[in-house]
Amino acid sequence: MTSEPHDRDVLTAFEGDLPGTVTPSALRRRIKRYLPALVLAFLVLVAWEVLVRVFNVQEFILAKPSEIYATFLDEFDTVVEAGWTTLREAVLGLVLGTLFGVLAALATARWSGIREGVMPFAVAANSIPILALAPIANQWFGLTSLTAKAAVVAVIVFFPVMINTVRGLTEVDAGELELMRALAAPPRDVVTRVRLPNALPYFFSALKVAAALAVIGAIVAEYFGGRTASLGFYITQQAGAFKFAEAWSGIIVGSVLGIAIYAFVLGLERWAMPWHVSLRAADDR
């Protein structure tokens, strides 16, 4: 984020909408923006259906969308119950990982001694496959405990959130720090009025990645064993029995969970950074 004005932003600043308002024209624009994606999704489903029928692909290899949909409705109660378990693990892990990630970032950014010691370690830890810890967490917390999966998710979420938040707290415009110094601002004001707001975009870009990782992490952790009513367990069981339509039903629920959590984080971001909304809207176009 820079304070340099973008020509495009300045040009669109006055004809567009103020942050936070949804006018009919904005709504129309939004629909227009998502329309291509919806059309594409529809076309992919149709092509899938047609190809499976035309080439007469066996059901135990690739199920038809229409079949998956029918199975999904049949299995609805089961997959939703499984999804509920997975959702709780993912959200618990996401919340804990974010909380500890931010606390660690605040401590790390505050003391440069800690920063120099911790950051290389954190960056390295961020690139190891933390999911490999899942079997160990299962042993520690018990195979069927929510905590085992949430712990794995929390560790996955922790590192990107911490690393990005540290960057946001420390990569502050030198001019802004000079301004605060000229105003003889006490350190507390520098943190609350410059460093924290500066860190918000960094934090949210990590949180959006973490939100997607949380659901993936929870499901994959369940692949190593977990409650009967959990998505990972359900999907492995059904796929193992060549019941692909059932497995796909589980995957649908997993996708919905991932998208829902992501959308929630997106909404949170817009709420927390009203100054940023229109900027991003202009960038997206």
Next chain:
Amino acid sequence: MSAVEIRGVGKTFGRGAGVVEALQNINLSIETGEFVSLIGPSGCGKSTLLRLVGDLLAPSTGTLTVGGKTPHAAREDRDYGMVFQKATLLDWRTVRRNVELPLEIMGIDGEERQSRAAEMLALVGLSEFAGHYPWQLSGGMQQRVAIARALSFEPSLLLMDEPFGALDEMTREAMQDELLRIWERTKRTVIFVTHSIPEAVFLSQRVAVMSRRPGRISRVVDVGLPYPRDEDTREDQGFYDKITEVREALREHE
């Protein structure tokens, strides 16, 4: 008592092979209520000199006093308001809240803050933009917000680093008129950095002409035109004479 006293000040950046002597033996004494401009080629150390006065940098040699105090004490007492060369507005604050920033830090309560910010925004002609975010403003408008912010807490000394550099000629002249009105009304001390010779002459009582490598004050021109200065001043023969004098002083030391 002089508002700013600069004695034998030098500033060197870096060390070893990369050493840059930005300023050498600067001497300047500025009276309380005086309007002084600094003019000189790019890189001659104008911004550096303002930073030394504002205790944002420490001098390598010599001493400075601001209102009889050390620059550090003056900064702690918030005796000066600085307008930086770059507007430096906080992206996450609206225009109004950017202007309120110094007042918030000083612990002034909400209502007083709002009324002062509104007053300052009216002064720089940006009342309608109070609720906008910085990225919604042009460069010149951003700089005017920075001026409003520096004035908001009524410091006795204004340090202005090319505040009108980003403005078109018409707005620039209007802002100059406005600045002189504020100055004549409140009798603050102003140190004003500019690249524009007519601007320096129009505004100031004295123009300190600087030369480069190392940065020195080569000449101080007394303008001596009467205030209030207005459109007639801009067309006055005396005004042109002073412009010529400053231009020649600048050329002499190139």
